[in-house]
Amino acid sequence: MIKIALDAMGGDFAPKEQVEGAMLAIKKINDIEITLYGRKEEIEKYLTNKERINIVDCKDVIPMGEHNPMHAIRTMTDSSMVKAFKATAAKEHDCVLTCGPTQAVVVGAHIIIRRMEGFKRPALAPIIPSLTTGQTVILDCGANLEVKPEQLVQQAQYASVYAKEILGRDNPRVGLMNIGTEEGKGREFENECYKALKESSLNFIGNVETKDILEPPCDILISDGFTTNMVVKCMEGTAKSMGKMLKDNLNRGFFGKIGALLSMKNLKRFKKQINPDEVAGGMVFGLKVPLFKAHGSSESYAVFSALRTASEVVRKDVNNKVQMALKNEAPLKDSEE
Amino acid sequence: MIKIALDAMGGDFAPKEQVEGAMLAIKKINDIEITLYGRKEEIEKYLTNKERINIVDCKDVIPMGEHNPMHAIRTMTDSSMVKAFKATAAKEHDCVLTCGPTQAVVVGAHIIIRRMEGFKRPALAPIIPSLTTGQTVILDCGANLEVKPEQLVQQAQYASVYAKEILGRDNPRVGLMNIGTEEGKGREFENECYKALKESSLNFIGNVETKDILEPPCDILISDGFTTNMVVKCMEGTAKSMGKMLKDNLNRGFFGKIGALLSMKNLKRFKKQINPDEVAGGMVFGLKVPLFKAHGSSESYAVFSALRTASEVVRKDVNNKVQMALKNEAPLKDSEE
Numbered sequence: 001m002i003k004i005a006l007d008a009m010g011g012d013f014a015p016k017e018q019v020e021g022a023m024l025a026i027k028k029i030n031d032i033e034i035t036l037y038g039r040k041e042e043i044e045k046y047l048t049n050k051e052r053i054n055i056v057d058c059k060d061v062i063p064m065g066e067h068n069p070m071h072a073i074r075t076m077t078d079s080s081m082v083k084a085f086k087a088t089a090a091k092e093h094d095c096v097l098t099c100g101p102t103q104a105v106v107v108g109a110h111i112i113i114r115r116m117e118g119f120k121r122p123a124l125a126p127i128i129p130s131l132t133t134g135q136t137v138i139l140d141c142g143a144n145l146e147v148k149p150e151q152l153v154q155q156a157q158y159a160s161v162y163a164k165e166i167l168g169r170d171n172p173r174v175g176l177m178n179i180g181t182e183e184g185k186g187r188e189f190e191n192e193c194y195k196a197l198k199e200s201s202l203n204f205i206g207n208v209e210t211k212d213i214l215e216p217p218c219d220i221l222i223s224d225g226f227t228t229n230m231v232v233k234c235m236e237g238t239a240k241s242m243g244k245m246l247k248d249n250l251n252r253g254f255f256g257k258i259g260a261l262l263s264m265k266n267l268k269r270f271k272k273q274i275n276p277d278e279v280a281g282g283m284v285f286g287l288k289v290p291l292f293k294a295h296g297s298s299e300s301y302a303v304f305s306a307l308r309t310a311s312e313v314v315r316k317d318v319n320n321k322v323q324m325a326l327k328n329e330a331p332l333k334d335s336e337e
Numbered sequence: 338m339i340k341i342a343l344d345a346m347g348g349d350f351a352p353k354e355q356v357e358g359a360m361l362a363i364k365k366i367n368d369i370e371i372t373l374y375g376r377k378e379e380i381e382k383y384l385t386n387k388e389r390i391n392i393v394d395c396k397d398v399i400p401m402g403e404h405n406p407m408h409a410i411r412t413m414t415d416s417s418m419v420k421a422f423k424a425t426a427a428k429e430h431d432c433v434l435t436c437g438p439t440q441a442v443v444v445g446a447h448i449i450i451r452r453m454e455g456f457k458r459p460a461l462a463p464i465i466p467s468l469t470t471g472q473t474v475i476l477d478c479g480a481n482l483e484v485k486p487e488q489l490v491q492q493a494q495y496a497s498v499y500a501k502e503i504l505g506r507d508n509p510r511v512g513l514m515n516i517g518t519e520e521g522k523g524r525e526f527e528n529e530c531y532k533a534l535k536e537s538s539l540n541f542i543g544n545v546e547t548k549d550i551l552e553p554p555c556d557i558l559i560s561d562g563f564t565t566n567m568v569v570k571c572m573e574g575t576a577k578s579m580g581k582m583l584k585d586n587l588n589r590g591f592f593g594k595i596g597a598l599l600s601m602k603n604l605k606r607f608k609k610q611i612n613p614d615e616v617a618g619g620m621v622f623g624l625k626v627p628l629f630k631a632h633g634s635s636e637s638y639a640v641f642s643a644l645r646t647a648s649e650v651v652r653k654d655v656n657n658k659v660q661m662a663l664k665n666e667a668p669l670k671d672s673e674e
Contacts, residue, residue, distance in 0.1 A: 067519070131578055142516060145524050179479060179566045182404070187482050187563055210567050211574030215581075226524055229516045230547050230564055231571045237548030238575040241468055244552075246583070 358640025
């Protein structure tokens with residue numbers, strides 16, 4: 001049985017969507033059990049089926065707009081996120097999922113769950129849609145604003161194991177996000193990363209421009225935490241704004257309205273394709289125990305998707321496979337931390 | 338009469354679209370005359386009306402995929418771009434437009450046209466659509482991959498004069514692109530820029546997340562040349578990929594096809610809104626003479642739009658107004674170059 005801890009209070013619509021997502025996961029996946037961390041009374045309002053679901057009562061919640069995540073993680077010891085993370089770090093669970101505030105998750109990852117032996121800079125890696133392969137792993141989405149090239153290579157190694165085991169890609173292709181495709185483009189950082197990736201055992205295909213973010217010639221897109229965060233938020237924002245423009249335009253005029261009505265089902269399919277709720281939650285790569293972070297605005301289906309991915313990461317023993325891969329590369333010197 | 342130099346050979350569809358764009362501009366704008374730089378024979382194939390249009394014959398063309406722009410600008414002295422830039426630098430024209438390769442344009446801007454007195458780092462600034470105001474000035478789109486905060490403030494000052502004079506915005510609002518809206522977010526660079534912008538005379542409204550790129554709460558979005566380039570290309574790529582997904586989805590099934598057909602006119606309006614051809618070409622801010630760079634893939638209407646903007650920048654005397662604004666701020670020390 002795979003044991004999953006779920007922070008039931010983190011998220012814009014918690015605990016309702018978290019509890020419903022958990023029940024959906026239990027229904028669809030046979031070999032998991034879930035422990036919900038949060039206010040027992042509130043959770044029980046929505047928990048209509050307790051099969052393979054436990055509750056650990058927690059008084060506090062780290063709020064979505066938390067301004068001092070370090071302070072929150074250190075002092076809110078009875079919060080759902082801190083308790084779920086601590087129990088997972090103590091190996092009471094095989095992995096943990098939260099929809100709580102990203103910066104608190106990143107701090108909690110570092111100081112409670114802690115990084116995997118030899119792994120220097122854990123990275124936040126969501127999955128985004130791809131017109132070429134269906135899904136792309138993109139990182140680092142903001143766990144470390146700046147990294148060293150050798151640390152970025154380690155992150156790419158984790159991503160390669162993940163893409164192989166979870167997305168079923170043979171010999172996953174790694175692309176470095178850059179302002180041009182030719183070698184030599186970008187800042188000194190991009191040039192050093194290019195060299196380091198080329199020298200690694202990874203299947204590095206070179207630079208990829210962000211204009212190809214939704215149809216990249218690779219399985220993994222990588223850059224530092226600042227750049228990737230800017231790019232992913234830009235993609236989400238552009239999609240959202242375009243949706244608004246589209247809706248506005250289709251509703252103009254009589255024939256436009258009829259046309260939009262007849263196209264409605266197809267438009268819904270379109271919306272589903274670009275909806276972040278439809279893709280699995282992001283994972284923090286490089287920790288002692290797998291940690292998953294889904295969107296704050298996740299609804300029950302997104303929570304279920306993330307739980308399904310989490311169980312698969314445990315089932316496929318991804319962390320151990322990464323450790324073996326890291327041992328086959330030259331280990332990083334401590335001075336590179 | 339406003340004298341505009343046009344590199345007729347730069348661009349994916351040159352010289353046809355350039356020549357047609359020039360004739361359209363002459364027809365619509367009374368106080369301009371245009372000098373076309375390029376292969377006379379090829380230009381004359383498309384030039385059906387020579388009113389207020391001259392040709393300067395040039396044997397060479399800097400190709401769109403030029404790999405060594407520095408070498409090209411220095412050695413291809415009979416190319417359309419170099420000749421147009423040199424004549425403009427010699428004040429034979431009031432401004433210059435090219436659709437040629439961006440990096441060659443940036444190099445040519447620095448070594449032929451040269452920067453405005455006291456202006457440290459010229460910036461490439463396109464206009465992108467905005468759901469809130471119609472148009473946003475975004476910079477630096479790649480003229481300098483890295484800048485100092487004081488240099489970014491100068492760029493924002495140019496952008497403010499431009500937004501006021503060309504886009505008609507009173508007291509233009511400047512937003513710093515960042516990974517979060519609160520002060521203190523981002524790298525050391527963002528924090529220093531935040532402080533410098535706050536201390537300037539500009540109407541700085543704080544950090545803006547890239548998820549709001551198409552509906553920002555400001556008139557100007559600014560970041561360093563690497564980040565802005567990554568973000569703008571991501572926006573263009575997302576829009577393009579979404580267009581493909583949409584077309585694919587609308588065409589599914591019988592009712593979907595009829596619906597799409599009835600909505601066609603509205604879909605075309607939508608496409609026009611996100612089409613970069615519909616917005617004015619980008620300008621290089623901070624040069625001795627105004628230089629405009631339109632998309633390589635520009636068609637005649639985009640060339641016309643850029644010519645219209647170029648003439649307006651001259652008409653409104655933007656460069657002199659920027660110089661006066663710079664004098665009112667503390668001048669940058671030479672050590673900051």
